[in-house]
Amino acid sequence: MTRRTFLQSGLAAACLTTPVIAALRQERLDEAAGILTRATGEGLIAAAVLHVVQREAVFTRAFGKAVNADAMFLLGSISKPISVTALMTLFERGAFRLDDPVKKYLPQFTGDGREAVTMQHLLTHVSGLPDQLPENDALRRGHATLAEFAEHAMRTPLHFAPGSQYQYSSMAILLATRVAELLGGADILKLVESAVLQPLGMKHSAQGLGKFKLEDMVPVQTEHAAPEAGGGDPTAKEWDWNSTYWRHLGAPWGGAHASAPDLARFLGDFLDETGLAVKPETARLMVTNHNAPGLMPRGLGLGVGPSGGSAGCSEKCFGHTGSTGTIAWADPATHTICVVLTSLPARAVEHHPRDRAAEAVAAAMQGA
Numbered sequence: 619m620t621r622r623t624f625l626q627s628g629l630a631a632a633c634l635t636t637p638v639i640a641a642l643r644q645e646r647l648d649e650a651a652g653i654l655t656r657a658t659g660e661g662l663i664a665a666a667v668l669h670v671v672q673r674e675a676v677f678t679r680a681f682g683k684a685v686n687a688d689a690m691f692l693l694g695s696i697s698k699p700i701s702v703t704a705l706m707t708l709f710e711r712g713a714f715r716l717d718d719p720v721k722k723y724l725p726q727f728t729g730d731g732r733e734a735v736t737m738q739h740l741l742t743h744v745s746g747l748p749d750q751l752p753e754n755d756a757l758r759r760g761h762a763t764l765a766e767f768a769e770h771a772m773r774t775p776l777h778f779a780p781g782s783q784y785q786y787s788s789m790a791i792l793l794a795t796r797v798a799e800l801l802g803g804a805d806i807l808k809l810v811e812s813a814v815l816q817p818l819g820m821k822h823s824a825q826g827l828g829k830f831k832l833e834d835m836v837p838v839q840t841e842h843a844a845p846e847a848g849g850g851d852p853t854a855k856e857w858d859w860n861s862t863y864w865r866h867l868g869a870p871w872g873g874a875h876a877s878a879p880d881l882a883r884f885l886g887d888f889l890d891e892t893g894l895a896v897k898p899e900t901a902r903l904m905v906t907n908h909n910a911p912g913l914m915p916r917g918l919g920l921g922v923g924p925s926g927g928s929a930g931c932s933e934k935c936f937g938h939t940g941s942t943g944t945i946a947w948a949d950p951a952t953h954t955i956c957v958v959l960t961s962l963p964a965r966a967v968e969h970h971p972r973d974r975a976a977e978a979v980a981a982a983m984q985g986a
Contacts, residue, residue, distance in 0.1 A: 646982030647978075650670075651668055651681075654668055658682030658683075662962065663682060665689065666681040666971075667957075671882050672954045678878070678879065683961075690836060691877075692872075692874075694943070696946055697825070697869065700876075701791060703884075706896055706919075718736060719734070720793060724772060731776055734780045741919055742909050746776030747776060747785075751789060759854075761857065764805070767869075768796045784909065789871075807868040811824070818895055822876065822879070822880050827866050885948040885957075888948060919938075932949050934951050942961075942964070943959070943963050944960065944972065954983040
């Protein structure tokens with residue numbers, strides 16, 4: 619079952635207005651929608667939303683159990699750039715510098731080469747910190763707080779000298795946002811709400827559950843989830859992606875919720891440099907590669923270039939994916955924003971329908 623909606627947005631600065639579908643190469647967007655229609659019709663995906671913005675035009679469809687385009691999904695790692703954006707509002711105030719050592723703000727983060735880790739290292743995944751902690755399952759099983767996760771992350775061994783290698787790291791983003799909490803005087807859930815969601819008018823979004831209830835959120839098909847998220851573990855119901863604990867926690871590396879149109883508003887702040895969440899110069903800084911030649915290109919909290927979008931996107935593309943089955947990117951070359959949210963975890967199938975749909979969108983925008 620699909621539902622097509624054409625949305626009139628309240629964010630005029632991001633050019634989200636009633637569409638002229640012909641300008642969006644209808645046949646290729648229908649192909650993208652068809653991929654998700656088939657996936658939900660066959661029962662592979664329970665719920666999905668596709669949302670595409672190309673200049674003044676918007677194409678939106680909801681699929682399966684997604685009630686409408688404003689259905690809220692667990693974003694997985696797309697939470698990272700949202701949390702980092704909250705941090706960067708403090709950077710704009712001069713609260714920290716990118717080359718500051720992390721130990722300046724977290725004094726216990728010393729030894730084993732930790733003194734060399736900078737804030738920029740944390741934000742570009744070259745700090746040496748692991749993605750997940752070895753004790754991740756035990757912490758989640760015990761319903762650990764974010765502060766407890768941070769205490770363990772500050773003690774966990776580095777895998778390499780800071781800046782020498784690339785290794786995707788959720789724990790690096792956790793420590794960066796721990797610094798944000800200390801500098802901002804509030805927890806990351808409140809910082810994201812006040813610095814990102816409210817200024818951008820993201821009314822169907824929350825870090826954690828916020829003002830919403832668990833039943834307001836689309837469930838993840840956790841039987842296909844990664845082991846670190848409780849996938850395949852029948853005893854993990856109290857801490858997996860669908861648990862009240864995890865949905866409330868608001869982990870900065872994976873615990874935000876949002877609708878597809880709201881994510882387009884978020885990416886629009888960078889694509890159109892609206893200045894609503896971060897200043898245009900900060901937006902440009904965040905979508906610029908900061909890693910050394912030979913390492914995976916990364917912006918600040920965002921993937922850039924080939925790692926930031928889909929096949930067919932330009933080198934200027936930026937964005938992120940989520941292991942819960944989500945992808946969101948913006949391509950300045952075609953002035954396109956693409957958001958695909960699904961309930962099927964990314965590891966469930968090869969060439970996930972979210973990726974195929976997003977690739978079809980990228981193809982549709984070529985020459986548009």
